[in-house]
Amino acid sequence: MRQSRPGAAPGPPGGARSTTPDGRYEVLLKIREGGMGAVFKAREVSSGSVVVLKTLRPQLGDDETARRRFFREGEMARGLSHPNLAAFHDLVEASGGVFYMVLELIDGANLVDLLDEGGPLPVLAALDVAAQAADGLAHLHAHGILHRDVSPENLMVTRDAAGGARVKIIDLGVAKARDAEGLTTTGIFVGKLRYGSPEQLGALPKGESLDGRSDVYALGCVLYQLLTGVPPFDAETPQGYLRAHLFTGPRSFEKSDPEGRVPEAVRDVVLRALARRREERFPDALAFAAALRDVRARTAEETARRTGRPRGEVEALATEALLGVLQRARAAADGRTHAVDERDLATAGLTGRLRDETWEHPPAPLSGDGDLPTVRLSAERRGALPPATSASGTPAGTRSVLVFLAAALVVVVAAASIAISRRSPPPAPVPPAVPAPVPTGALLLTASPWARVTSVVRESDGAAVPLGEVVTPARLVLPEGRYRVALRGEGTGPEVVLTATVGAGAQTPLHADTPGFDLEAAVRAHAP
The missing domain is CATH 2.60.40 (Immunoglobulin-like)
Structure with a gap:
C-alpha cells in the first residue's frame, strides 16, 4: 500500500480544488455512496487521467475489521489483470486517516440500468454478457478468489476498442481468498440474498467450504433476470429468500417467459447453473462460459435458419440492440449523477473547495435511495406560546389613565373601521402561513x-x-x-x-x- 504525503503534486491554475489530502487527484463527481464509503469520479492532477476513487469513511479508519476488509480488497485486486475485470491502479493511505483505492473508470452502465432502460435483453446478447462475466470469474477463481457478490449491480457493460460490448466485473468488497481466515464469521451471510447460493445460506456440509460454483449459481441468477426481466428468486423477507433458495427453487420459465421467448436449450443451461446441489452445476466458471457460447452459437444458427438472415448478421443485430440500450442507460445514469458538495468531501475525508465550472448537474435532493425504504418524521405543528408574565411597577393611578386612553383608542379605531367598510370592499382573506421546512x-x-x-x-x-x-x-x-x-x-x-x-x-x-x-x-x- 502506498503512503502519500500532503502536497505531493502541484495543483493546476484556476482556483481552489476538491482533492485528496495528498493533492494527487481532483474530485469531479460522486458516483454513489454506501455505508462503508463513497465512490467518486476523479482526475489525476499530474497526468489528467480520469479514474474512479473508492474511499473508506474516515469514521471507519479506526475500525480494525473495516480497515482490513478495505485493504484486503485492494491487495486482491492488485494482482489481477483481465479484460472482464475492472483494472486496479493503486491503494493509498493519505494523511488524516484517509484511505482510498484508484480504479479504472468504466464508461458504461451496470445491468440494473440496462434492465431498467430496456427490459429483458435479446437472448444472444444476454448469453454474450453472461459468457464474458464467466470468463472474468474464471480468472478470479484461478487466482484463488471468490467474488461472493455477483449481481446486476456489480456487472457493467461498456464499448470496447472495436466498438463491441465489453463486460466488466466490479467491486471485490466482499470477495474472499479461499485460504483467507478471520475476516468472515461462520454463519454470517455476505452478498445479496436475491443472488446468494444455497451454500452461502447455510446448505454446506461441515468441513466443506465455498468454491467457484457459488459464483456460478449467482451468475445463473443474473442470466435468468437478463433473459426474462425478473429474478428467479424473489421474497419480501430474509426468511423468504432462505426458503426460496434452499427448498422452493427458481420460478418456472412458464411463468416468467409465457411467450416462450427463451429457447429450451438456453433454459436448460440456466437451470443447470441454478441447481440446488452444487455437484449438479457446471464444475467451474470456465465450463459455464463454454456452455454459454455453445448454446449461443446453436441459438444463432437456429435464428438464422428461421429468418433467412446470415448468422453473422443475426449476432450483429443482437449486439447492436444491446449497445442501443447501453447508450440510453448511460444518458439516464448521467442525469442521476450526484454533483459533489462540501458535505460529500467531508464524508469521504477529502479536502478543498469546489470550482463552479466543474459541475454539470445540481446536487440531488435528499430522498430515498433505490430499493431502500425511506421514512420521514413529519414536523410537529407548534402551538401558541403562553404569554410571558412579569410583575408591574406602574402606579395604580397611572394604570387607570392608561386603561381609559386605551379604551378611547379602541372606540375611535372601531368607528373608523365601520366608516371605511361602508366605502370599501372587504379585504381578501389572508392565506394561512406555510410552516418553514424542517432540516x-x-x-x-x-x-x-x-x-x-x-x-x-x-x-x-x-x-x-x-x-x-x-x-x-x-x-x-x-x-x-x-x-x-x-x-x-x-x-x-x-x-x-x-x-x-x-x-x-x-x-x-x-x-x-x-x-x-x-x-x-x-x-x-x-x-x-
Whole structure:
C-alpha cells in the first residue's frame, strides 16, 4: 500500500480544488455512496487521467475489521489483470486517516440500468454478457478468489476498442481468498440474498467450504433476470429468500417467459447453473462460459435458419440492440449523477473547495435511495406560546389613565373601521402561513447479517417515528436530532439499541451486529 504525503503534486491554475489530502487527484463527481464509503469520479492532477476513487469513511479508519476488509480488497485486486475485470491502479493511505483505492473508470452502465432502460435483453446478447462475466470469474477463481457478490449491480457493460460490448466485473468488497481466515464469521451471510447460493445460506456440509460454483449459481441468477426481466428468486423477507433458495427453487420459465421467448436449450443451461446441489452445476466458471457460447452459437444458427438472415448478421443485430440500450442507460445514469458538495468531501475525508465550472448537474435532493425504504418524521405543528408574565411597577393611578386612553383608542379605531367598510370592499382573506421546512438528514442502517428495525425514537421529546416493515439495509430520512434505534435479528436474540445524531443534510451510517443469529437453526425453521 502506498503512503502519500500532503502536497505531493502541484495543483493546476484556476482556483481552489476538491482533492485528496495528498493533492494527487481532483474530485469531479460522486458516483454513489454506501455505508462503508463513497465512490467518486476523479482526475489525476499530474497526468489528467480520469479514474474512479473508492474511499473508506474516515469514521471507519479506526475500525480494525473495516480497515482490513478495505485493504484486503485492494491487495486482491492488485494482482489481477483481465479484460472482464475492472483494472486496479493503486491503494493509498493519505494523511488524516484517509484511505482510498484508484480504479479504472468504466464508461458504461451496470445491468440494473440496462434492465431498467430496456427490459429483458435479446437472448444472444444476454448469453454474450453472461459468457464474458464467466470468463472474468474464471480468472478470479484461478487466482484463488471468490467474488461472493455477483449481481446486476456489480456487472457493467461498456464499448470496447472495436466498438463491441465489453463486460466488466466490479467491486471485490466482499470477495474472499479461499485460504483467507478471520475476516468472515461462520454463519454470517455476505452478498445479496436475491443472488446468494444455497451454500452461502447455510446448505454446506461441515468441513466443506465455498468454491467457484457459488459464483456460478449467482451468475445463473443474473442470466435468468437478463433473459426474462425478473429474478428467479424473489421474497419480501430474509426468511423468504432462505426458503426460496434452499427448498422452493427458481420460478418456472412458464411463468416468467409465457411467450416462450427463451429457447429450451438456453433454459436448460440456466437451470443447470441454478441447481440446488452444487455437484449438479457446471464444475467451474470456465465450463459455464463454454456452455454459454455453445448454446449461443446453436441459438444463432437456429435464428438464422428461421429468418433467412446470415448468422453473422443475426449476432450483429443482437449486439447492436444491446449497445442501443447501453447508450440510453448511460444518458439516464448521467442525469442521476450526484454533483459533489462540501458535505460529500467531508464524508469521504477529502479536502478543498469546489470550482463552479466543474459541475454539470445540481446536487440531488435528499430522498430515498433505490430499493431502500425511506421514512420521514413529519414536523410537529407548534402551538401558541403562553404569554410571558412579569410583575408591574406602574402606579395604580397611572394604570387607570392608561386603561381609559386605551379604551378611547379602541372606540375611535372601531368607528373608523365601520366608516371605511361602508366605502370599501372587504379585504381578501389572508392565506394561512406555510410552516418553514424542517432540516432533515439520513440514517444509513446496515446490520450483520440483517435486522428488522423495531423502533426509532427521538431522544429530545420521545417522539416515535412511524415505521412499517423496515429491514436492513435501509435509509431513514429524519429531522435533525439525536435518535435511539432498536433492531432485532433473526430468532429470539435480544434487541440491539444504538444511538445516532442526524445532522441537517448529512448521511450518517449506523451498523449493528445482531447477536444470537443461528443460520442452521433458521434453515431448519423454514424447511417445508
